[in-house]
Amino acid sequence: xxxxxxxxxxxxxxxxxxxxxxxxxxxxxxxxxxxxxxxxxxxxxxxxxxxxxxxxxxxxxxxxxxxxxxxxxxxxxxxxxxxxxxxxxxxxxxxxxxxxxxxxxxxxxxxxxxxxxxxxxxxxxxxxxxxxxxxxxxxxxxxxxxxxxxxxxxxxxxxxxxxxxxxxxxxxxxxxxxxxxxxxxxxxxxxxxxxxxxxxxxxxxxxxxxxxxxxxxxxxxxxxxxxxxxxxxxxxxxxxxxxxxxxxxxxxxxxxxxxxxxxxxxxxxxxxxxxxx
Amino acid sequence: xxxxxxxxxxxxxxxxxxxxxxxxxxxxxxxxxxxxxxxxxxxxxxxxxxxxxxxxxxxxxxxxxxxxxxxxxxxxxxxxxxxxxxxxxxxxxxxxxxxxxxxxxxxxxxxxxxxxxxxxxxxxxxxxxxxxxxxxxxxxxxxxxxxxxxxxxxxxxxxxxxxxxxxxxxxxxxxxxxxxxxxxxxxxxxxxxxxxxxxxxxxxxxxxxxxxxxxxxxxxxxxxxxxxxxxxxxxxxxxxxxxxxxxxxxxxxxxxxxxxxxxxxxxxxxxxxxxxxxxxxxxxxxx
Numbered sequence: 001x002x003x004x005x006x007x008x009x010x011x012x013x014x015x016x017x018x019x020x021x022x023x024x025x026x027x028x029x030x031x032x033x034x035x036x037x038x039x040x041x042x043x044x045x046x047x048x049x050x051x052x053x054x055x056x057x058x059x060x061x062x063x064x065x066x067x068x069x070x071x072x073x074x075x076x077x078x079x080x081x082x083x084x085x086x087x088x089x090x091x092x093x094x095x096x097x098x099x100x101x102x103x104x105x106x107x108x109x110x111x112x113x114x115x116x117x118x119x120x121x122x123x124x125x126x127x128x129x130x131x132x133x134x135x136x137x138x139x140x141x142x143x144x145x146x147x148x149x150x151x152x153x154x155x156x157x158x159x160x161x162x163x164x165x166x167x168x169x170x171x172x173x174x175x176x177x178x179x180x181x182x183x184x185x186x187x188x189x190x191x192x193x194x195x196x197x198x199x200x201x202x203x204x205x206x207x208x209x210x211x212x213x214x215x216x217x218x219x220x221x222x223x224x225x226x227x228x229x230x231x232x233x234x235x236x237x238x239x240x241x242x243x244x245x246x247x248x249x250x251x252x253x254x255x256x257x258x259x260x261x262x263x264x265x266x267x268x269x270x271x272x273x274x275x276x277x
Numbered sequence: 278x279x280x281x282x283x284x285x286x287x288x289x290x291x292x293x294x295x296x297x298x299x300x301x302x303x304x305x306x307x308x309x310x311x312x313x314x315x316x317x318x319x320x321x322x323x324x325x326x327x328x329x330x331x332x333x334x335x336x337x338x339x340x341x342x343x344x345x346x347x348x349x350x351x352x353x354x355x356x357x358x359x360x361x362x363x364x365x366x367x368x369x370x371x372x373x374x375x376x377x378x379x380x381x382x383x384x385x386x387x388x389x390x391x392x393x394x395x396x397x398x399x400x401x402x403x404x405x406x407x408x409x410x411x412x413x414x415x416x417x418x419x420x421x422x423x424x425x426x427x428x429x430x431x432x433x434x435x436x437x438x439x440x441x442x443x444x445x446x447x448x449x450x451x452x453x454x455x456x457x458x459x460x461x462x463x464x465x466x467x468x469x470x471x472x473x474x475x476x477x478x479x480x481x482x483x484x485x486x487x488x489x490x491x492x493x494x495x496x497x498x499x500x501x502x503x504x505x506x507x508x509x510x511x512x513x514x515x516x517x518x519x520x521x522x523x524x525x526x527x528x529x530x531x532x533x534x535x536x537x538x539x540x541x542x543x544x545x546x547x548x549x550x551x552x553x554x555x556x557x558x559x560x561x562x563x564x
Contacts, residue, residue, distance in 0.1 A: 007288075008315050009288065009289060009315060009317070010285075010287065010288010010289040010290075010315075010446045011287065011288045011289010011290060011467075012288075012289060015471065036286075036446075036447035036448045036449045036452075036478075037286050037287055037288075037446070037447055037448065037471075037474070037475040037478060039287070039470075039471040039474060039475070042470045042471055042474060075374065075375070075378055077335070077336065077372055077373050077374050077387075078373070096371055096373055097356065098356055098357075098371060098373030098374075098375050099354070099356060099375060100373055100374065100375040100378065103354060103375055103378065103379070104378055135448065135449065137448060137478055137481035137482055137485055138453075138481075138482060138485040138486075139449070140418065140449055140450035140453050141449065141450060142447075142449045142450075164288075164446070164447060165288035165289070165315065165446050165447070166288075166312075166314040166315050166445065166446070166447070167314050167315055167410075167412065167413070168313075168314035168410055168413075168414060168415060168417045168451075169414075169415040169417070170447070170449065171314075172368060172413045176368075176369075188529055188532055188533065189317075189320045189532055189533060189535070190293065190317040190320060190532060193315075193316075193317055193320055194315040194317065197314070197315055197412070200412040200413075201412050201413045204368070204412050204413045205368070205413065218526060218529045219529055219532075219533055220533050240526075242499075245499050246499065246500060248469055248471075249467075249468055249469035249470065249472075249499050249500035249503055250469075250470065250500065250503075251469075251470040251471075
């Protein structure tokens with residue numbers, strides 16, 4: 001089973017929930033797909049034993065074979081390649097790596113080369129297989145790297161995916177294909193607004209979901225009311241607790257700092273299984 | 278006219294709370310909410326929308342099943358696994374159009390795809406531009422750019438001193454779109470190892486695009502050692518720390534009451550954010 005953890009709003013506790021869920025289960029794969037700001041390694045402290053460079057294919061033009069017909073520029077939907085008189089200009093950060101220019105070139109003057117956009121690190125943390133992607137600073141496009149991280153998912157184990165905040169392409173890429181998505185929220189107007197957006201996204205992707213309400217006593221009752229009216233199960237609530245905030249600040253997983261939560265996380269998994277059935 | 282973007286790297290550090298406070302404190306500005314895929318500023322500023330426009334982010338491939346001969350050529354060339362059973366999944370489609378060129382039957386066309394809305398609004402804290410990206414849509418970077426362009430037009434027309442931009446979390450395309458060409462970035466961080474890690478990356482992005490950054494530590498008393506570590510990091514990297522804000526549960530109460538922390542006073546927090554704004558304003562004016 002693939003369980004992803006998302007939220008809409010940032011800072012609600014995705015990584016806290018994802019890491020403690022993985023630790024409570026043991027023998028799972030953990031994939032940090034928040035490649036822009038990956039943080040799970042701070043908590044799981046994995047021993048990294050493999051580092052893989054990830055690139056996207058970009059065009060390299062052999063100008064000796066190019067007759068500057070401009071077809072490549074015509075087909076590029078992203079304006080990443082431009083032909084001006086006897087010169088081909090290429091803007092690597094606009095290129096999505098679709099291969100359209102190389103495909104269309106009548107002179108076969110374009111070959112594709114890899115351009116690194118980030119790295120994947122693999123390792124383990126106890127019985128957990130740990131994999132995360134790290135987008136290179138200055139790179140705009142996270143989805144190709146997320147796709148590559150997810151290629152490591154095995155069928156033989158449970159996988160826990162930590163997604164980035166928001167509801168647009170990087171999050172869609174991270175949660176796509178999950179069997180179940182946990183949405184971590186806080187009971188505030190911001191939390192509720194972004195939860196609604198996240199639920200909308202998951203419904204469009206036809207992924208079943210349940211909610212974890214973190215800092216459950218800080219705001220109002222609106223999140224609870226919303227979940228009830230939309231028939232979304234609330235699978236866990238965690239009160240605001242200074243000890244949790246402090247443990248988080250020091251990179252200590254919740255179930256290690258407060259072992260009494262071990263039981264809640266085992267229950268959370270059972271509830272997810274129940275919902276999934 | 279000067280532009281300020283509030284960023285953080287890590288989500289949930291308090292960007293929008295601080296932006297809303299600045300909107301109440303500044304006397305001449307346009308607000309731009311550039312967190313277009315999870316916008317929250319409107320929950321505090323309660324904009325009344327004066328103009329609403331559709332946003333067409335990009336194009337999506339569509340296969341005409343009458344013309345399609347099921348030769349599989351489009352499936353072969355698509356690198357985004359977007360075509361299944363001779364139909365295009367609009368969520369996976371990158372909009373590259375290679376399938377259009379590959380189809381020998383001319384059965385594939387590209388269609389403009391409405392992927393959200395953008396708005397010009399009036400708020401009790403001045404004009405605001407904002408947007409709503411459609412569910413599971415892409416091209417948020419383009420939409421961010423559009424929201425900023427509209428804010429700039431208003432600022433120029435109404436001779437406003439500042440554009441105050443609420444940025445998205447992360448370091449990817451919408452963040453890059455929200456920070457390129459601005460005069461100053463305020464990075465809001467928190468004294469957690471995650472907060473520090475993410476601050477370093479977002480400062481890296483700022484440096485990559487040659488933009489000045491100042492730093493504000495929110496909830497600084499959650500872990501004083503980490504707050505100190507952030508200050509040391511900032512000193513080493515010549516970044517000014519413009520504020521250290523205490524944790525106060527009243528900040529959430531202000532949000533629930535749809536008020537900024539200036540309108541709903543939160544003691545020391547309110548005082549400190551006022552001082553942050555003064556420092557930021559001075560920096561914006563090159564003093």
